[in-house]
Amino acid sequence: MGLKAIFKNWVDRYFSDEEAVILLVVLVLGFATVILFGHILAPFLTALVIAFLLQGVVSWLERRRVPHLLAVILVFVGFIGLLLTLAFILLPLIWDQLVGLVQETPRIFASGQLLLDNLQSRFPQLITPNQIQEWIYVAGREITQFGQRALTLSLSSLGNVLALIIYLVLVPILVFFLLKDRRKLIDFVLSMLPKKRTLMTRIWNEMDDQIANYIRGKFIEIIIVGIVSFITFTFFGLPYSALLAVVVGFSVLVPYIGAAVATIPVAAVAGFYFGFSNEFMYVLIAYGIIQALDGNVLAPILFSETNNIHPVSIIVAVLFFGGIWGFWGIFFAIPLATLLKALVYAWPRGLQHQKQLETAE
Incomplete structure (x- = not known):
């Protein structure tokens, strides 16, 4: 069987049906959209993930005879409360500990160097002074590069504060409407398909x-x-x-x-x-x-x-x-x-x- 016949059989098997071709086009367009415009659609994609996460709670309330709109409002209020708790309690604590850890980095580095010296004195045949110096040089270079990247990221992020605030406003709004109008949005997408x-x-x-x-x-x-x-x-x-x-x-x-x-x-x-x-x-x-x-x-x-x-x-x-x-x-x-x-x-x-x-x- 020639290459042409093999290719023809493969095409007939997977793409002989109109629906298969449409599905392929939908998948290609979907992946291309995310790859090319993913940074622009980041608020929507984030809201979509959160809506998936919260939809289970909405469905659970609806199964207990809670009206759809009331269930969405209750879940959304709980989501906003959790978001505010993270923003005002957990994030400051994590930030303070991160700053403290960065300040302790020189001491940790010096302690690691002392540990390597002790290992070299105990096992002089396995660890040589040249190896220790090379390890210290590599670790110091990596720490310096990390600090430079963190500083660059911090400086570049100053201009994105407004965009971050916009995202923080857009994502909750998108989550609310994705939960509230879930059926309408699904019907709209289905109406564009064969x-x-x-x-x-x-x-x-x-x-x-x-x-x-x-x-x-x-x-x-x-x-x-x-x-x-x-x-x-x-x-x-x-x-x-x-x-x-x-x-x-x-x-x-x-x-x-x-x-x-x-x-x-x-x-x-x-x-x-x-x-x-x-x-x-x-x-x-x-x-x-x-x-x-x-x-x-x-x-x-x-x-x-x-x-x-x-x-x-x-x-x-x-x-x-x-x-x-x-x-x-x-x-x-x-x-x-x-x-x-x-x-x-x-x-x-x-x-x-x-x-x-x-x-x-």
């Missing part, structure tokens, strides 16, 4: 609940891991507990990789303040238990129906989509991987199922 959309409906039904459950589950996971980490670090008297708890909480956004990266600041702060003592080992053991419980108990409970994806696929999705869209690419890496998997499995089967129905009729 009436024959068996394949699109099949894929949408597979993805709708999964994406919503994933967003809500990931939010719950961040909150639980962050709170447990804060309580644990505070119990052991670890400084900057709130800041480290936030880092550990958000590390669950990146499967496998996030836990390894979050270990570095936790171990660095614990090592600087406790040294190689029993308290240092207790903190690392407790942190390891938290990560083990999250990966083996909490995550399977929250995502038992949404994450039937191989770990290699998850890591590749995180690297690929994170490289394209940054934070949002990392956040949506697993839903996007699930979408691609649903497309691969539903596309040929959806077309074959539709043809079987037409033949039976």
Whole structure:
């Protein structure tokens, strides 16, 4: 069979149906819009994620005979209250601890240098003075570059304060109308699609609940891991507990990789303040238990129906989509991987199922 015949069979299998071609066009336009105009649409995309998160609460209230508008208002007021609590209580605390940690960086650096000197004196055959000097040079260069990037970011952010304020106003407004007019917006989008959309409906039904459950589950996971980490670090008297708890909480956004990266600041702060003592080992053991419980108990409970994806696929999705869209690419890496998997499995089967129905009729 020639290359032309192989290509023709492939096209006939996947694109012989009008709906399949329209679905491909919709997907291409959707991805192109996000890639090209994602920074402009950031408030809308943020509001869409939050609306997905809050829609479950609205639906829960509606099932208990609460009118739709009243349910939306109650949920929205709770959302604004949580937002104000974070803005006036949690964020100042985290900022103060971040400033304190930055001020302590020279002392931590000097302590690390002293630790390396002690290791070199204990193991002169394994660690040479040249290696220590090279490590110190690399660490100093990285710290200097980090400080320069932070300063550049701070200066460049001064001109974006007005834009940030506009985003803070726009996002809550968008969230309210996405919740209030959800059915109207969905009907409007469906009105622009062809009436024959068996394949699109099949894929949408597979993805709708999964994406919503994933967003809500990931939010719950961040909150639980962050709170447990804060309580644990505070119990052991670890400084900057709130800041480290936030880092550990958000590390669950990146499967496998996030836990390894979050270990570095936790171990660095614990090592600087406790040294190689029993308290240092207790903190690392407790942190390891938290990560083990999250990966083996909490995550399977929250995502038992949404994450039937191989770990290699998850890591590749995180690297690929994170490289394209940054934070949002990392956040949506697993839903996007699930979408691609649903497309691969539903596309040929959806077309074959539709043809079987037409033949039976």
